Amino acid sequence: MNEKIPTIALVGRPNVGKSTLFNRLTGTRDALVADLPGLTRDRQYGFGSFENKAFIVVDTGGLMPESADPLAALAEEQAQIALQEADLVLFLVDGLQGRLGPDEAIAKQLRKLGKPLTLLVNKSEGQTKTAVAGDFYALGLGEPVPVSAQHGDGIAGLLRELLASYPEQAAPLPLDGVCVAIVGRPNVGKSTLVNRLLGEERVVAADMPGTTRDAIAVPFDYDGHRFTLIDTAGIRRRARVWEAVEKFSIVKTLEAIERAHVVVAVLDAQNDISEQDARLLGLVAQRGRAMIIAINKWDGLQSDEREQVRYQVSLKMPFLDYAPVRYISARHGTGVGELMGFVQDAYDATMREMPTPELNKILEKAVEQHQPPAVLGRRIKLRYAHQGGQNPPKIVVHGNQTEKLPEAYKRYLTNRFREAFKLVGVPLVLSFKTGD
Numbered sequence: 001m002n003e004k005i006p007t008i009a010l011v012g013r014p015n016v017g018k019s020t021l022f023n024r025l026t027g028t029r030d031a032l033v034a035d036l037p038g039l040t041r042d043r044q045y046g047f048g049s050f051e052n053k054a055f056i057v058v059d060t061g062g063l064m065p066e067s068a069d070p071l072a073a074l075a076e077e078q079a080q081i082a083l084q085e086a087d088l089v090l091f092l093v094d095g096l097q098g099r100l101g102p103d104e105a106i107a108k109q110l111r112k113l114g115k116p117l118t119l120l121v122n123k124s125e126g127q128t129k130t131a132v133a134g135d136f137y138a139l140g141l142g143e144p145v146p147v148s149a150q151h152g153d154g155i156a157g158l159l160r161e162l163l164a165s166y167p168e169q170a171a172p173l174p175l176d177g178v179c180v181a182i183v184g185r186p187n188v189g190k191s192t193l194v195n196r197l198l199g200e201e202r203v204v205a206a207d208m209p210g211t212t213r214d215a216i217a218v219p220f221d222y223d224g225h226r227f228t229l230i231d232t233a234g235i236r237r238r239a240r241v242w243e244a245v246e247k248f249s250i251v252k253t254l255e256a257i258e259r260a261h262v263v264v265a266v267l268d269a270q271n272d273i274s275e276q277d278a279r280l281l282g283l284v285a286q287r288g289r290a291m292i293i294a295i296n297k298w299d300g301l302q303s304d305e306r307e308q309v310r311y312q313v314s315l316k317m318p319f320l321d322y323a324p325v326r327y328i329s330a331r332h333g334t335g336v337g338e339l340m341g342f343v344q345d346a347y348d349a350t351m352r353e354m355p356t357p358e359l360n361k362i363l364e365k366a367v368e369q370h371q372p373p374a375v376l377g378r379r380i381k382l383r384y385a386h387q388g389g390q391n392p393p394k395i396v397v398h399g400n401q402t403e404k405l406p407e408a409y410k411r412y413l414t415n416r417f418r419e420a421f422k423l424v425g426v427p428l429v430l431s432f433k434t435g436d
């Protein structure tokens, strides 16, 4: 059995249906579209989940082996990086068009790669396996699997098979304390913050070899609390500083988010807050992780500039209402102690035990003060609640007609539970079960 969730890369020539499949697997249109320096626009990343199993999906944006266009060459290089980072490769071909020259060139590359690979014949809706597969055996990549990214045919079976040997969640790191992932775009100050946290006298960490096959974890003490840094870039201790030894990797960032109790999302106050920042933070929220937003490089800003940054944050991150925002200077250390206090609190919140009797008392009181509405003359009833999980905290509420509960009422309940259990910095997942 594997101990981490898999990264699935989608490859194939343009127009075979990669981004359609990406949307189906991640269930979202708000993918993280890479517009980082050196990354092409069309590479997308996201979390998916199927039958409780999480996975990471990367749309490589296409392999175009024979192209002489320099932009295509860059796309090609990035697609290669994605392939190197992947655990499973899905090679898409177009069942309507049949086997084309570029498919053969890609097949040749993929055979050399030597990673677990599935050949998907897309656009096969309504067709029998023998009708679509025949032409593609010649690629020499084993049994072609007919699917329809657009209509969903064959996708559930495919995922069940691909994920069979993978866990529901990445195995917990064999370390105590709060697992923290520090994420953000290149140059926002992540390494500077890491050095501030690890490079000081208080650090008791010795050099740690990789504790698992893929994640490097560095334990450290801060203000008497135990933390473990889950590395996103590959860091190594050199002299008295820790330095990044690998290039920025979105896949590693997503893996670290997966393993974290709390994510510190770093933004750069001295540069525009971009769509990319918002999307990265959106992925943290989508994965249900506790999060503190650290606006770094707060030093050296005039008060009107600070006002502007505050405004930008509220404008661009309205969906992140659960995450506290802290203003820090990793370079000077200002605000870093308080930041770690928030990390500790968010950890306590995301691991909170919510006993059933207390949950029921809060539910009862909330309903008493503000009844759910009636639907077609029948009042929606909420009967009892219990905790459904931690990291993120989940509460399951049982009743009848709960599927008709208005969003505004769900928000009301969420806020009541949040207040009662001091759930700061975490997304609370409320789900409903109807018993009649």
Ligand code: GDP
Binding pocket: 012, 013, 014, 015, 016, 017, 018, 019, 020, 021, 122, 123, 124, 125, 147, 148, 149, 150, 151
């Ligand atoms: P990409 O360039 O590989 O990312 O391809 P896209 O996902 O953009 O899809 C290219 C075209 O194929 C679009 O017009 C899609 O609507 C269409 N398409 C994708 N999947 C299917 C499918 O399963 N069946 C059919 N008939 N068309 C599809």
Ligand code: GDP
Binding pocket: 184, 185, 186, 187, 188, 189, 190, 191, 192, 193, 296, 297, 298, 299, 300, 328, 329, 330, 331, 332
């Ligand atoms: P990373 O790519 O996110 O790891 O970013 P680095 O930690 O390498 O920092 C990028 C640049 O920002 C470096 O030149 C840092 O010295 C600078 N920097 C980092 N933190 C601060 C800060 O708090 N204030 C200022 N003014 N500069 C900072």
